[in-house]
Structures are given as structure tokens and as C-alpha cells.
Amino acid sequence: MPSISPSHDVLIAGAGPVGLFLACELRLAGCSVLVLERDADPHAPLKALPFGLRGLSVPTIESLDRRGLLQPLKDRAARKDIPGAAHWMKQPRRAGGHFAGIQFFHDQVDPGQWPWRLPDPVETLAADMASIEAVLYERAEALGVEIRRGRPVEAVAQSDEGVTVYAGGQAFLGQWLVGCDGGRSAVRKAMGIGFTGTAPEFTGYSALVELEDPALLAPGRHYTATGMYTFIAPGTIAMVDFDGGASHRTPATREHVEAVLRKVSGAPVTVTSLELATTWTDRAYLAADYRKGRVLLAGDAAHVHSPLGGQGLNLGLGDAMNLGWKLAAAIRGRAPADLLDSYARERRPVAAQILDWSRAQVALMRPEPASRALEAIVRDMIATHDGATYFAGRVWGVGLRYDLGDAHPLVGRSAPDFALADATRLNRHLHDGNSLLLDFNARAALRAIADRWPGQLAYLAAEADNRLGVDAMLIRPDGIVAWASSAAQAEADPSPAIKRWLGAPTA
Ligand SMILES: Cc1cc2nc3c(=O)[nH]c(=O)nc-3n(C[C@H](O)[C@H](O)[C@H](O)COP(=O)(O)OP(=O)(O)OC[C@H]3O[C@@H](n4cnc5c(N)ncnc54)[C@H](O)[C@@H]3O)c2cc1C
CATH class of the missing domain: 3.40.30.120 (Glutaredoxin)
Known part of the structure; x- marks a missing residue:
């Protein structure tokens, strides 16, 4: 019989960025929060540069700013060599983002297309995952969130009164549980919530290697007859192999990475050593429900898609910002009847749109003539002012508007960050x-x-x-x-x- 810990208002599975941000939101609203995290150690090589680099969208930057977290993140990220990690930040023109690797540039984007946004111009930001998690962790601790590491959630049982979570040989009680435990969410599986969408077409690789002869690979991103690769000398590689996602679950060994690199580049490269490698796919799945009784999902637990275009973290932090105050109101007994359900109503369509955005990029990347033809058209369009503005609007998330059923054009949008007469914003x-x-x-x-x-x-x-x-x-x-x-x-x-x-x- 496992020992039972005292009850909390909310249990959160997963101390990733979404779980930590949600914990801060709930605690800010006065709820008691316990976060149960599987990993004992918060540090991991993949959270550091170069592979830990995350592009933050406008809604994310605004959310962090609205909680006083933006400046601490900027300060912390400034101590890391972000431009050194991102080759696209070293270009003479300022890149705004990309669609399947095809870049658009700030100097072509027309912010006048978003008349309800202040300040202008639009700010974009990149930070490493280690910094993002550290800033959120520090805030969570300062607010009094309880975080237990080395506690993988294994089973969940709910009743009308609350939820019991079994994690690491102990039982934990909460009024509510939120699964922020990533794409393979144990909470989602325990609740039997469907997770459907499109199966992977490729295995993607991010690898740090030593090459016998780096000159055999052309720097930059290349679509080939067998896949795609990006090479940043001396040994940073991202590549995509259209193998149906078959290699995602097998360890990426030196031999395997070398074989795939030879295949997608067509160059007779030799990988002399493999320092770090991870794989990912383009599977795009969405949870059928974001809530089952007293259990909710947020972040990758609710939606997964390829990292192309850098949207998943932004999507998840948006979930947390949307859910936190609504769940807190339900706990205080002050929520209007429909409030908690508005979480899924508002956030699920946003996720569905992002999943389609990532699928559209895959369609352009396939190693086939139709995709190369599509790529040529997108290249032409993205190089125009209207094209760059359209892609910026989607990638930066500036056009986000929830359908709140009001005629005023500002309702449902992010509030403009007005410059007030007392010099505050x-x-x-x-x-x-x-x-x-x-x-x-x-x-x-x-x-x-x-x-x-x-x-x-x-x-x-x-x-x-x-x-x-x-x-x-x-x-x-x-x-x-x-x-x-x-x-x-x-x-x-x-x-x-x-x-x-x-x-x-x-x-
Ligand atoms: C190569 C790559 C590049 C990316 N680039 C970008 C980008 O530029 N911009 C962007 O927005 N997104 C990007 N993403 C996506 C982004 O990293 C994810 O969407 C984001 O990390 C999701 O956050 P999360 O907190 O929902 O899940 P996770 O970050 O996966 O965190 C989940 C947490 O739950 C824990 N956990 C798992 N199982 C259990 C369990 N059973 N019990 C308790 N805890 C558990 C895990 O240890 C982890 O700490 C990228 C992803 C990859 C792979």
C-alpha cells in the first residue's frame, strides 16, 4: 500500500516548460500546486545549445512579459552564445523565421497589417531550453510551488471529489490533475484519451559530429533526391530521412548517423565521432479531448507535431496561460459554468492549425518532383512583401484571435501593450x-x-x-x-x- 501525501488543489505531471509555467499561473492565483516530474535531474545536453535553441513567438513573449518573466529570460539567455548557436542569426539580413527552411526577413514584413498590435515593430526572441526552464523553475519556487523529481506518474484514478496519482511508489491526492508530461503522456494514456492525426513520414536527426572531411558537405540547407540536410561547419547537422519514421525509436549510433548522412547528402562522408544525437519525427497528433472529468492536458501531452518552424513550445505555453486562471477560478468555486470548457474550445483549434502548418511543410520537403515544384512557388511568394508578411503572421502568432463572439475587432485578441502616460506599459x-x-x-x-x-x-x-x-x-x-x-x-x-x-x- 503506497503512502499518501497530503492533498493539493492541483497536481501537475511534468516539470517541463509547460508544467512549470502552469504551476506558476495556478500558484499566482492562490492554488496549492504539486508538480511530479519523472526525471531526477533537470539538466540534459539537449536542453543546452545548440539543440536546445527555441524560437519564441509573439504570444509567448507577451505572456512572459505579462508575468515579469521576459526580462529575467533575456538576461539569462544573453549569457549564452545564441547567435553562435543559430546560423540564421549571423546573416546580414535579419531573418524572421522560416517555412520548411525557406526564410523570410524582417525588412520585408509589413507590421501595418496588424493594426491592433502595440508596440511596433514586432519583437521576436530565441532562448535555450535550459534558460527557459531555469527561469520558470525559479519563479515556481519563489511562488511556493512544490516540485518532486524522480516521480514518474504511473497510474491515475479519479472520482467526483478528486484525483489520485501514483508516482514513484507513492500516492498523491489532488482536486485536479493536469498532464503536462510530454508527447508520450502517461496521464493521457491513463485517461484513455484518443490521440489521432497523421503518422510520420520521416525520421529527423539533430547531431553533433566530427567529420573526417567537412569540405565534402556544402554548408546550409539542401533538399536532395533522398531527403534534406542542413550542415553548419564544423559538425552541426540536421537531416531528414523519409523512412516512415522507422528509425525514431532506435538509438542513433555513429554508424547509423553516417549511413543516413551519406544517403541524404549523396556525399561519401565519414563520421569519425558522434558527440550528441537525437531523433524526431513529423507525426502530427491531437488529443480528442483536453479534459476528462478532473483531468486536463496541456502542451505536448495534448498535441505533437514536427519541430519544423518551432511552434510546439509556444503552443504549450499558450495552453498554460489560457488554462491557469480558468482552473484557479473553478477551484475557488467562482468559475462561470462554461469557463473551464472554454479552455479546449479556444486552444484546440489553435493546435489543429499548427499541426496543419507543420504538415504543409512536410508536403514541401518530400523528395519528389511535386514538392520541388511547390518549394519553388513558396520561395517566390515568401520573397515578396505580402508573402513575408503572411508567413510572419503565421509563424510569429500575431494573428491569434479567439472567437469570443463580439463585433469589436480587439475582442479575442491579445491586448495591445499600451504606453501609458505614467511611463509604464x-x-x-x-x-x-x-x-x-x-x-x-x-x-x-x-x-x-x-x-x-x-x-x-x-x-x-x-x-x-x-x-x-x-x-x-x-x-x-x-x-x-x-x-x-x-x-x-x-x-x-x-x-x-x-x-x-x-x-x-x-x-
Ligand atoms: C529539435 C527540437 C526543436 C524544437 N524547437 C522548437 C522551437 O524553436 N520553438 C517551439 O515552440 N518549440 C520547439 N520544439 C518543441 C518543444 O520543445 C516542445 O513542444 C516543448 O518542449 C513541449 O513542452 P512540454 O512541457 O509540453 O513537454 P516536455 O518539454 O516534453 O516536458 C515534459 C516533462 O514531463 C516529464 N515527464 C514525462 N513523462 C512523465 C511522467 N510519466 N511523469 C512525470 N513526468 C513526466 C518529462 O521528463 C519532462 O520534464 C522543438 C522540439 C525539438 C525536438
């Missing part, structure tokens, strides 16, 4: 994780409305350099605009929108 006022009623006209009536949700809804009367024609707006804890009025609707009442997201007034 709006994001600074979202650090505590509450909803915010922003009022550019300092109206007593709006303040009185906000006062009816004490501890849940902050009120901010402010003046901004550029209001974007907005008079007032309701911002959810995740930074999404839930209601907005323009100058022409000065008497508009936010109360119905507040009730929809925060429930009945408490004062």
Missing part, C-alpha cells in the same frame, strides 16, 4: 494575474463596476499616447481582450462581459 499592470478593466476616461461608473468583483478585477484609469481608438477594455488574466468600447460607445456597459468571464459579482 500595460503589460506591467498584469503581473498579478488578475483581470483588468482599463479605462482611458477615468469614469466613476466603470470604477464602481470593477469594485463589484474585489480581488478578481483590477481597475486602471490611465492615459495612453496611442489609444488605437479604444475608450475602455476588459482584459482577461491571460491578456486577451474580453470586451472593448470605442470612443463612439462611451456609455457601453462591460458588466455582461465581466459576468461571462468572472461570474456573478461578489460585492
